[in-house]
Amino acid sequence: QVQLVESGGGVVQPGRSLRLSCAASGFTFSSYAMHWVRQAPGKGLEWVAVISYDGSNKYYADSVKGRFTISRDNSKNTLYLQMNSLRAEDTAVYYCARQSRRYYDFWTPGDAFDIWGQGTMVTVSS
């Protein structure tokens, strides 16, 4: 079935790095733009980053720009989020999500997120 499974979360000290992965199955991963969305404990959803279906376009929320890098390996059906210089305020559950339209034309009005992973918890604490 169509599925996204995140991994790589954990407890990390401020200033350190962590890489999250999101394994896709049940659909043609290479046809879809993919996103990371996070949710701090007891808070709402915050969009983090997006990557186009072919990896040629990427964009980040201001809160993570310059520290986080989104990437993908379409041969492995896997999405990544490299998180550097982590801060306490990065503590959250991180979800990967699929944008619903295939071969989406970046920089035009987009689409909803129709498939979400179960999330992976990242805790930044000394």
Added chain:
Amino acid sequence: AIRMTQSPSSFSASTGDRVTITCRASQGISSYLAWYQQKPGKAPKLLIYAASTLQSGVPSRFSGSGSGTDFTLTISCLQSEDFATYYCQQYYSYPELTFGGGTKVEIK
């Protein structure tokens, strides 16, 4: 970035009630709006996209309306499984996507 404001932030309702949640965008977003449902400890689930189109498999008691800056999510007859938090999201201003702050629907 476009700001999305939901109201109310929370409220109590009873099974069988008709409930309405509103979402206002800080600028016009046409119909580029989605609604998600999230239950505790679970990932969000897409309910409605393009402001009023029901996602496949979502019960017909859910409906959405609006365009421009003002949108509503209506649950026509609240069921026990509908007690959850609901989020709106604009995807007009791509790629600077934004969510509303959420509306928690609790049992009265």
